[in-house]
Amino acid sequence: MAVFTEVSRDEATALLRRLGLGTLTDMAGITGGIENTNYFVSTERDGQRHDYVLTLFERLSFEQLPFYLYLMKHLAAKGIPVPAPAADDRGEILHRVQGKPAAVVDRLRGHSELAPDASHCAQVGAMLARMHLAGQDYERVQPNLRGLAWWNETVPVVLPHVSAEQANLLRSELAYQNHLAQTPAYEALPRGPIHADLFRDNVMFDGGQLSGFFDFYFAGCDTFLFDIAVCLNDWCIDWASGCADAQREQALLNTYEGVRPLTAAERQLLPAMKRAAALRFWISRLWDWYLPREASMLKPHDPTHFERVLRARIQAL
Numbered sequence: 572m573a574v575f576t577e578v579s580r581d582e583a584t585a586l587l588r589r590l591g592l593g594t595l596t597d598m599a600g601i602t603g604g605i606e607n608t609n610y611f612v613s614t615e616r617d618g619q620r621h622d623y624v625l626t627l628f629e630r631l632s633f634e635q636l637p638f639y640l641y642l643m644k645h646l647a648a649k650g651i652p653v654p655a656p657a658a659d660d661r662g663e664i665l666h667r668v669q670g671k672p673a674a675v676v677d678r679l680r681g682h683s684e685l686a687p688d689a690s691h692c693a694q695v696g697a698m699l700a701r702m703h704l705a706g707q708d709y710e711r712v713q714p715n716l717r718g719l720a721w722w723n724e725t726v727p728v729v730l731p732h733v734s735a736e737q738a739n740l741l742r743s744e745l746a747y748q749n750h751l752a753q754t755p756a757y758e759a760l761p762r763g764p765i766h767a768d769l770f771r772d773n774v775m776f777d778g779g780q781l782s783g784f785f786d787f788y789f790a791g792c793d794t795f796l797f798d799i800a801v802c803l804n805d806w807c808i809d810w811a812s813g814c815a816d817a818q819r820e821q822a823l824l825n826t827y828e829g830v831r832p833l834t835a836a837e838r839q840l841l842p843a844m845k846r847a848a849a850l851r852f853w854i855s856r857l858w859d860w861y862l863p864r865e866a867s868m869l870k871p872h873d874p875t876h877f878e879r880v881l882r883a884r885i886q887a888l
């Protein structure tokens with residue numbers, strides 16, 4: 572997880588009451604996730620049990636958060652299965668707990684599918700495309716805060732911790748991505764709000780059916796193709812080697828294109844964008860691994876996984 576900040580039952584009770592969500596009955600720190608403090612909280616209201624997730628944001632600020640929370644609200648209102656944030660009696664969806672920004676969202680039913688087959692990938696592809704279309708008229712704008720600018724800032728910070736061979740790969744891939752970002756094909760890519768972190772552990776399935784996308788706290792305005800590449804690199808690879816699984820890739824792309832066909836520029840740049848997506852998570856995992864924060868339950872992700880994925884993507888070009 573992470574519980575970076577301990578929240579008392581009294582504090583949770585007060586917030587849930589203020590949001591009109593009922594009386595707190597259960598509260599448990601969540602031992603998954605690495606960015607924020609998360610608790611499952613349950614309440615009793617009108618004689619019934621209701622389940623929510625209370626999140627305290629550890630890195631994102633009061634200025635940055637409305638983009639994510641209102642995006643979730645916007646998508647939920649358009650029928651995309653996304654947990655909508657709970658509002659107080661003034662309509663505020665961003666709250667404060669222990670001086671930190673906080674939100675309470677509906678708890679999605681089901682579980683994450685950590686060994687997905689082509690049917691799971693197909694469902695993700697279709698919903699991803701629906702989400703991209705539904706987000707197109709969202710009015711708030713915020714860049715992907717883990718985009719190219721952040722890669723350029725963070726690579727020098729992690730370089731002292733890696734081997735010479737890894738440093739060479741980080742430097743050369745960053746140079747390639749900086750060059751790519753200047754090309755007309757890249758400029759032509761369709762853009763809008765994207766999830767940007769739609770891994771297996773950020774999607775729920777209930778009875779084999781996709782029941783929701785969650786954890787929008789890396790979302791931002793960026794290319795739709797980057798979002799697709801993030802998904803392909805997680806949902807459609809052979810875990811041990813990092814190589815693409817062609818059948819699952821096809822399943823995800825076919826259903827995506829059934830809703831929103833790719834443009835010529837997107838087709839051309841898909842292999843390069845898979846490299847970009849691998850680089851992004853290699854950098855963030857190195858950063859979390861070598862420059863960790865305090866947390867009472869924290870398990871950083873293995874950075875070498877995305878080094879393997881990146882190498883496999885470069886070889887496949």
Ligand SMILES: Nc1ncnc2c1ncn2[C@@H]1O[C@H](COP(=O)(O)OP(=O)(O)O)[C@@H](O)[C@H]1O
Nearest residue numbers: 601603604605606607624654677678679785786
């Ligand atoms: N809205 C939700 N509904 C159901 N489970 C959730 C929800 N939000 C978070 N979780 C659970 O909490 C875990 C950690 O949440 P996550 O958002 O991935 O944390 P972090 O932002 O710290 O990476 C998830 O793997 C999931 O089990």
Ligand SMILES: N[C@@H](CCOP(=O)(O)O)C(=O)O
Nearest residue numbers: 604605606768770786852872
């Ligand atoms: N998905 C990222 C890390 C972000 O953690 P999440 O639990 O919020 O998805 C990774 O795997 O490196």
